[in-house]
Amino acid sequence: MSNLIDPHAKPLPSLSDRHIDPHSYPDGVAFLDGQYLPMSQAKISVLDWGFLHSDATYDTVHVWDGRFFRLDLHLDRFFGGLEKLRMTIPFDRDGVAEILHNCVALSGHRDAYVEMLCTRGASPTFSRDPRDAVNRFMAFAVPFGSVANAEQLQRGLHVAISDKVRIPPASIDPTIKNYHWLDLVRGLYDAYDRGAETALLLDFNGNVAEGPGFNVFCVDDGKLSTPAVGVLPGITRRTVFDLCAEAGLAVAAADVSVAALRQSDEVFITSTAGGIMPVTMIDGVPVADRKVGAITRRLMAIYWQKHGDPAWCSPVHYP
Incomplete structure (x- = not known):
């Protein structure tokens, strides 16, 4: 029997108590579950419907020379997407605007790419019913980037x-x-x-x-x-x-x-x-x-x- 399917051929690997991420990320600040974090610490579950099924909505706004540009229009579209996808978040427009502001201010970036997003989330039982998922809001600010250099x-x-x-x-x-x-x-x-x-x-x-x-x-x-x-x-x-x-x-x-x-x-x-x-x-x-x-x-x-x-x-x- 192949070692790949014989459970007695070799001992099981050890179970790590935490993930060590070997990857690098842009310098920035994220908001997740009520916490402001370095970008390297902002993670979602592999069971999140946003990851598994692309079940999410988002919006991006930029900051240029320390100013948000047309933030109200981006908030309009983001909250419109939430409503159409039947998602809810525990923040109103002013609350989201404050979170975005805090991400940028804490990052120190004068020119920034700023994103707000909501995933369907995951359910505690891995239910296939999207109504059982707990919607998850997050946001981040990283250095400004352009489609054209x-x-x-x-x-x-x-x-x-x-x-x-x-x-x-x-x-x-x-x-x-x-x-x-x-x-x-x-x-x-x-x-x-x-x-x-x-x-x-x-x-x-x-x-x-x-x-x-x-x-x-x-x-x-x-x-x-x-x-x-x-x-x-x-x-x-x-x-x-x-x-x-x-x-x-x-x-x-x-x-x-x-x-x-x-x-x-x-x-x-x-x-x-x-x-x-x-x-x-x-x-x-x-x-x-x-x-x-x-x-x-x-x-x-x-x-x-x-x-x-x-x-x-x-x-x-x-x-």
């Missing part, structure tokens, strides 16, 4: 359009920010295999949808368009609409075909992780003259100017 922000991203289809809204409500990323990850590997830096996926009708953690806009004859169907209504996407209203630019949510995107005068993506970021290559073909467009540059500048506007920001009070 400094070089890419200057020259523009190189994007590939994957044939992978984004999860349709009939299956998962895209207004609920979630961790269902396997379609996006497969799209990323499609892009990497083709020498690109990130990916765009299609919607169920074959039009352009969105990418891993970002929305996309195109500019034609001075008018902006962004996909309307099957996409997360991103906060930065909404911010572009607000900025366009102030700047007198026309913008609309509509179907965007692959052909139309490739033929656009300008293309850019939007995300809390990076803001407004230019795209200058699609599937190895330059967008227009392969230079960051004038409207994109204008919106990028206005976007970052708003980070100093008290009407759009709220300060972090550091110790």
Whole structure:
């Protein structure tokens, strides 16, 4: 009999009283079960439905130069996701805002990526009924990160359009920010295999949808368009609409075909992780003259100017 299945072939391994984690983590602070912890100490159970079934919702907000940007909108979306997924947490909006503030202040980061999340949790009996699970809220703040690095922000991203289809809204409500990323990850590997830096996926009708953690806009004859169907209504996407209203630019949510995107005068993506970021290559073909467009540059500048506007920001009070 093989030693792998013979219980008498060798003694059982010892049972450890605690886990020793050999991995490294970004410098930051997390909130979990009423405690503020270093990122290396923030853990969830392997039995949590959030881990086992991706049964969770979350939202991310960034802090720039010591100020939260549009925090209220992120809280709106997070609490909306909780309601739609029938989850509850022991904190109201002000309580969550205070926790996020504390994570950032304790971390000391002036520029931070801040996340609030709730998992379905686990049940004491490993029940298969999600109603038996105890929902679990947590939050963390780590250094700010961007979809595009400094070089890419200057020259523009190189994007590939994957044939992978984004999860349709009939299956998962895209207004609920979630961790269902396997379609996006497969799209990323499609892009990497083709020498690109990130990916765009299609919607169920074959039009352009969105990418891993970002929305996309195109500019034609001075008018902006962004996909309307099957996409997360991103906060930065909404911010572009607000900025366009102030700047007198026309913008609309509509179907965007692959052909139309490739033929656009300008293309850019939007995300809390990076803001407004230019795209200058699609599937190895330059967008227009392969230079960051004038409207994109204008919106990028206005976007970052708003980070100093008290009407759009709220300060972090550091110790």
